[in-house]
Amino acid sequence: AQTVTQSQPEMSVQEAETVTLSCTYDTSESDYYLFWYKQPPSRQMILVIRQEAYKQQNATENRFSVNFQKAAKSFSLKISDSQLGDAAMYFCAYRSGGAQKLVFGQGTRLTINP
Amino acid sequence: DTGVSQDPRHKITKRGQNVTFRCDPISEHNRLYWYRQTLGQGPEFLTYFQNEAQLEKSRLLSDRFSAERPKGSFSTLEIQRTEQGDSAMYLCASSPTGGASFETQYFGPGTRLLVL
Numbered sequence: 001a002q003t004v005t006q007s008q009p010e011m012s013v014q015e016a017e018t019v020t021l022s023c024t025y026d027t028s029e030s031d032y033y034l035f036w037y038k039q040p041p042s043r044q045m046i047l048v049i050r051q052e053a054y055k056q057q058n059a060t061e062n063r064f065s066v067n068f069q070k071a072a073k074s075f076s077l078k079i080s081d082s083q084l085g086d087a088a089m090y091f092c093a094y095r096s097g098g099a100q101k102l103v104f105g106q107g108t109r110l111t112i113n114p
Numbered sequence: 115d116t117g118v119s120q121d122p123r124h125k126i127t128k129r130g131q132n133v134t135f136r137c138d139p140i141s142e143h144n145r146l147y148w149y150r151q152t153l154g155q156g157p158e159f160l161t162y163f164q165n166e167a168q169l170e171k172s173r174l175l176s177d178r179f180s181a182e183r184p185k186g187s188f189s190t191l192e193i194q195r196t197e198q199g200d201s202a203m204y205l206c207a208s209s210p211t212g213g214a215s216f217e218t219q220y221f222g223p224g225t226r227l228l229v230l
Binding site: 004033035037043044045046047050052091093095099100101102103104105106107 | 145209217223
């Protein structure tokens with residue numbers, strides 16, 4: 001079974017600085033998708049960024065970018081110019097190309113210090 | 115696009131009672147998913163539907179749990195004879211089967227269940 005590991009339960013960063021959240025996963029498959037979701041306190045989970053495993057180019061969405069290292073099975077999220085609104089739980093998730101369910105990591109709580 | 119909605123948002127019940135939650139997906143989304151999230155953890159998959167067909171169920175979904183999507187639109191998740199271990203946030207998500215948002219699941223706000 002696939003597993004997703006987020007080794008940083010908590011992270012903090014100064015406003016306007018850059019922070020990187022780590023995620024590793026275990027799979028024997030070659031076709032899969034990776035996602036980062038953000039869950040603000042008492043609010044619903046929203047997609048931050050996604051990466052298709054067959055794409056070599058790292059995905060970017062404005063201030064958010066990933067470092068996808070397929071051989072190392074690593075999928076880190078970089079947040080540039082951190083803003084107070086970025087404070088949330090961040091979940092890394094894996095989806096097999098042949099299945100529908102998402103497998104989530106344990107989450108990283110990100111705090112932004114003003 | 116009004117997003118995924120869930121009702122109720124909060125439910126407190128006594129052990130042994132039955133509860134039912136409702137999820138309304140984004141209107142054009144064929145796929146609908148249920149997840150359970152306990153405090154401080156990531157969501158865990160429970161089950162998913164494509165239209166009205168329930169195509170996958172997790173081992174977490176014991177016999178006391180049943181999910182339906184009778185007309186391929188909204189879905190209900192029922193828990194019979196609730197136990198304290200059922201206390202969690204129950205999340206619903208939906209996704210399209212094509213288009214630019216293909217493969218992305220959109221989550222609702224969740225129903226937080228507390229079993230006393």
